[in-house]
Amino acid sequence: MTPVGTEPDLADRVLGGWLGRIAGNMLGKPVEQGDHWTRERIDRYLRQAGALPLTDYLPEPVGPGAGDEFALRPEWRQCVRGRIHGSCRDDDVDYAILGLHLLETHGFGFSTEQVGDLWLLRLPYLQTFTAERAAYRNLAGGIRPPLTATYENPYQEWIGALIRADIYGWTCPGAPWRAASLARRDAVLSHTGNGVYGAMWAAALISAAFTAPGVRDALDTALTVIPASSRLARIVRRVASLHETRLSWEDTLSTVAEETAGLGWIHTVPNAAVLTAGLLYGDGDFTRTITLTVRGGLDTDSNGATAGSVAGVLSGAAAIPPQWKDPLEDTVRSAVFGFDGVRISELAARTLALAETEPETGAGPETGAAGTGLDTP
Template identity: 80%
Template sequence: MGLPHPDLTDRILGGWLGRVAGNMLGKPVERGDHWTRERIDRYLRRTDALPLTDYLPEPPADAGVGEFELRPEWRRCVRGRIHGSCRDDDVDYTILGLHLLETHGFDFTTEQVGEAWLLHLPFLQTFTAERAAYRNLANGLKPPVTATHDNPYQEWIGALIRADIFGWTSPGAPRRAAGLARRDAVLSHTGNGVYGAMWAAALIAAAFTADTPRQAIDAALEHIPAGSRLARTVRHTTALHDSGTPWSETLTVLAAQTGHLSWIHTVPNAAVITAGLLYGSGDFTSTITLTVRGGLDTDSNGATAGSVAGVLCGAAAIPAQWTDPLEDRLSSAVFGFDGVRISELAERTVRLASHS
């Protein structure tokens, strides 16, 4: 869609690598009710890791009981211990989306999304809204009822984390990307949950032709309802940034407005992603580290911000400390994909994007 093939290849590989690296960076501290911004920065100061320019360090030997409760997988996700990526749903759904497009093309239906889940994704590797929708599918319900029946997580972040593949395969076409993401999202989400997926897909698609993160953010806003809580929150984030408000103070102001929502809800997490992109100013390392230091759903936010930043700068410009430990290899719960090379997934994505 207007990008020279070598540039498209570098940008899409940048998106994949950025997503995986951002996810790995945030994974050890993914629990927003415990890992507040303040606790994350206290951890970094205790481990002499501020400013943060690499994966998280191991926990300090003198940490008190319960002071820093990292996720059980932390030993595979901290600097010096990473040999390929950990398995995570933030990447599993990206792989599954690629398989969906390869199998059904860009005219896929929401029903086919559900079928792909049942065929290729273990039930116990689904969470919140996705688990509710999966259960509804297994019980014979059809979309859109799969999103609304016995599902209190309809506006949480799950659909947003599934959206990258639709952005990568719609380079420079945010409206198209948002439409594809919506068709996927309505299987499990409603309202701002769906808008979050549309926004993320449009944001990534726009990053292929944007000169700055702000241009991509502005373009993405055109493809979700202007009066939605999500759009209002993203606009407020950009206004605070434009006014010269420091990053930490911006997140404090936004948290005061959205703090009544779950730490997995789409709206507060979109604010953290937006702030990371704006204050990161197009620098890959600054973008993903600020985003993860922003707290809430750290691995999901790091993954989305890393995807946007990776598309903006391209794979060749991502510093080696983020990509070398990944060893071009993914762990995945999606049947048939465990151990797949990241570069292979990127090549397959380029083929789809080139012929879409």
């Protein structure tokens, strides 16, 4: 527990969010292939390397006989323990940077069209994937939002919008409805349904983490910004109820995996289950939160990034153990034009400046559809 009077200040929490997102992303990046790197295979890899319990970045492969079963992603040499010198480039961090640039350029009144314009201007097409690539292609072809999200886009409920949401939580500390509204405006460029709800939920979760007494309170608050009947809300509540029964982390994930079977490893709903389990069973401990989340499998780098963001905001940067932040060397690699090599501390300072100028909007819902306080997609 944090002693009374020593709670992190806003600047430390914002920096904690950035460091946590980047560290969690780096932790999960070598095993980001959910149809191959299952929860069971990840733990076999860690046992072979003598790295359970996991308390640091992933170890590099042990011995020459690992074969295809334990073949890490090609970037592994830049993101395993002992080899990290600054962050690897990854879309999970690129979109946080792009979101910061969006708010600095257009302010909190930005439009969905301006999000798309900035993608075309600052983001290389080949560094986009799934729903974002479909939306980018539609933008380049002259299609305008919200049709960019629906035309020839089979990925509308995948996790891409959720990974773009952190900046809205960081810049709206303690204002989850405001954060969710901003995330929705961004998300509808490329997503619909649970894809949009995932972005709203993540933004509200991160926003709530600034003022919530604990992770469960933040999760409960985040659920209020999305329809209670949505599949996303139901799976988050399901994980929370299993956690309340004191079921083990392993058995909880096995249960929800059966209940979300068939959705695929990049869909928002099963990934939200893995993320929620990591947060609840991590119980505010930064290392335990991100390592359990990544060990949960599926979209490991995206889930690790969001878990790290939430845990980093809850704890503050100063409380993040050095093995996670020191190898980052305060440096980010990015595909966003003009931002490669930027300092993490600079990104945090610029985010803080926005958070301190964001007007107070209250904690309740804005106008919109029943159940969300916002227009539902």
